[in-house]
Amino acid sequence: MRNIDLPPYAPMLIESTRAIGYSLEAAIADIIDNSITAKAKNISLRFLPYSDPYIAIIDDGIGMDEDKLTESMRYGCADPNGIRESNDMGRYGLGLKTASLSQCRSLTVVTKCNNTLFGRQWDLEHIKATGQWSLLALDEDEMLQLPLIEELNAHESGTLVLWRNLDKIFAGEINVEDAMTEKMDMASKHLSLVFHRFLAGGDAEQKISLIMNGDIIKGFDPFFTTKSRPAMDEERIDIPQFNSSVGVYPFVLPHPSKMTKDEIEKYGGKDGLRSLQGFYVYRNKRLLIWGTWFRLTRMDEFSKLARVRIDIPNSLDALWTLDVKKSTAMPPEIVKTRLKQIIKKIVDNSKRTYTFRGKKETRDDITHVWNVMETREGVRYELNGDYPLLDKLSEIIDDEAKKLLDDYLYSIESNFPVNRMQNDIYNEKKIVKDNNDAQFNNIKSQLGIFIDAAENRKDREQIISMLSKTEPFCDYIDRIKEIVMEDEDDEEV
Template sequence: MTASDVVQTIRLEPDAGLVKSLGAHHTLDSAIADLVDNCLDAEGTKVAVRLLTDSDRLVQVEVFDNGNGMDAVAADQAMTLGHQREYGENELGHFGIGMKAASFGHADVLTVWSSRYGASPVGRRIRRADFSKDFSCELLSENAASQAEAQRKRVTGAGRGTTVVWSELRSAFRGASTEEARTWMAHAERSLRSHLGVTFHRLIAKGLLDIEILVDEMEYADEAIGAPVKAIDPFGYAKSGHPDYPKSVIAESDGQRIALQCHIWPPKVDIPGFRISGKSGERYQGFYIYRNDRLLQVGGWSEVANSSAQRQLARVVLDDETAIGSFLTMNPEKAGLRFEPIFRDALAHATATDGTTFDDYLKAAEACYAEGNRRISRRQPVITPEKGFAPKLRRSIGTELPLLRSDSLNLQWKRLPEGEFIDVDFGNSTLWLNSRYRYLFAPERGSLNDAPVVKALLFLLTHKVFEGVHLGPKDKDNIALWRSILGAAVQAEEDMRGE
């Protein structure tokens, strides 16, 4: 092939039909996270997400921010497929298709309202069916844009900024049952809160970003107040599971070095951060890749290691902007990255300053998990907690201790003499608590599973008594001791509160 083979250069414009495939890999969670990225790039600090329903079914999604906003030129560019402005090194935008892909993955109509300081408010709307034919975009009236600005000010406290609206949704519950629709909506909100909480946990924790989510019927939404998204730190353990970790392992190739901070969670810890979206922490072992404090990948070994139950305590932070584009390739959805062969080769030879290899790290995580299981296996079985124990408390006891399935223990309230707090009903495997003092530990009253802290402590104190065949002299002496001390304690509690 030579230069003389070329007779002409022509321009091949993209076919508008490609719009139909936009956002195919976006979940609702990842799509809304992509819109939050745009808010951050616009220097926004507050984002309000509204999931609006009609008869309990999701019909519209709105995302408001208090960022810099856009004028008419910037709005046209934002609605142009593939337009790539000059991104700053701290910005999260990358491909120029994020908002369109995120939106058309779930809705047939995308409307954008925006206001920039010193410019008239603007509105733009693109309909997926028309956009996929000729990239057409509707220009909306300044009067309507002004009304949208006023609404944004009510929601975020600032008229300046941008509002993205998805309507004519495709990806929402369409079943006939109202109860099923409510359940779907509850799951969707919980999943979104968790996803945004972990994806932006650093920014939320630093006070740089405030996200709130509101779920309500459309006609009442303007009167409602959203609830804040809380940061979920996937490295938020109090103490490392291994004294030598976290530790940095350095991968190097062609003179480029990246640090992998290797963490080992403590075994048998079941808290938000280890457990994410209500799912077991075992699912979240692997790499956590950040870009400008935004989490791009939540776990997964990306084919450089195998996932296993024994490695569930292992989590690795990669927080190096230079790695993306060389060692790693980001996808448009910003949901996971492709690990290039150069990274896999570098990882095979990566070491810490003390000579620890990545393989050594994985073995240390496996050993920590095995040791944690050995410690648990030495614990003696306990009676099964039953009535009066909150489900979460029962699960926690069952996780930490092997259970005797042959019998169960109930903790319930009833009226006892003044000055007494507990009564042991050995024959019926029930520990009675004096309902005279229930208000001290369960102000709401009425719930079978109330006062979980008090009940957990009493279970740990008394369970061995109920596990015996009969009450021996030592058991009877312990019961008398507990009744005396706890009776005095509950009266002191009441006195201190001035009741």
């Protein structure tokens, strides 16, 4: 056998790697990963949608010396199987190049280190012309003419990643300016989610500031931590072969009736709460994938409030088969098996939040307006024939009115708009009810009937005890107690 040295043909290989499938937002996130790894605290994302459009990411990280910069521009500059620092967000030694050139035809990286600027550029036209892996080194004058160079220069150290000749972003667009602004707007939303554990306002644990064209990108915490409740304590799944572990932390969002319309929209996005249930997998605190149960359970209506945070360290990349774009990763069997057990608990918990009212009605000792009964044929909703107000009413009306009342109640029961309501809930419409004050006024006006029947203090205490177990009085029992007893005090005077 003899050896033939067969390096890839640069213009074609680069052109092919452009089609690796990065979205604009995933590409930007990959560049921001590099800034975070370089210990940047301030990251500025800038874009210009007209004249000579560009997208730039400027950070105040540690920067690179000249050799490091050159090496970093190489496709495959790091061993994909190497052990990385635990806070390193990289893996394949590709992102800087593949993410950037998936969006543009000219990538310039300028870095400031020890008060000196170094610049390198991959330009696809130049590579096409030379037919070689021809990296360009910028001289000082060329660097100083680059857009945003002064923003980089204002930092002690840092790096500017500049994308120009943005062919992918403008492909097929009519109004390029609007198209870019819209896409960057979407990217900003994506970044506020995937980096929420770094960004202020999003439950930041490791703070960075991210600013897009002067506007702060605030973190968006998908767990609504301030209002959700944890479904169970944080759990760790040990992976002994890798001397490592995975963290699992489930949350149950508040019941939609406890959320405002804006909150439902905010936490449900354009496809609704249901589509965003599931695992949220973080690698080094950066969100990789979300809104999936990895087929371990169904994306069920009743589990839609469950969101489970999973934390994986970068030492488990191979096990999770992390892809180059950092947009897919699958749990290994050892984790899946454990997740399957945990999932049941979590989903049951979400279901409970969701069906709380229904279950409570059939099982607790409260007298409800509606009774819910699980029958062989299905669930039956019935008006409670023993409801106290109905009893009182029956005492004071004649038989003819009683018959009419029964018929009326029956038609309410049998014409309850179940299908419509189910549809509205499914579509996360807010079901409007009278506010508490209006409800309380109605309750107050009903109290008279009970009070009139009371002859002494004992009767009143009995009334209170009965109302404390009767819907909707039980929700206002302290205020009701005051009214019922206060009235008695008056009598005694």
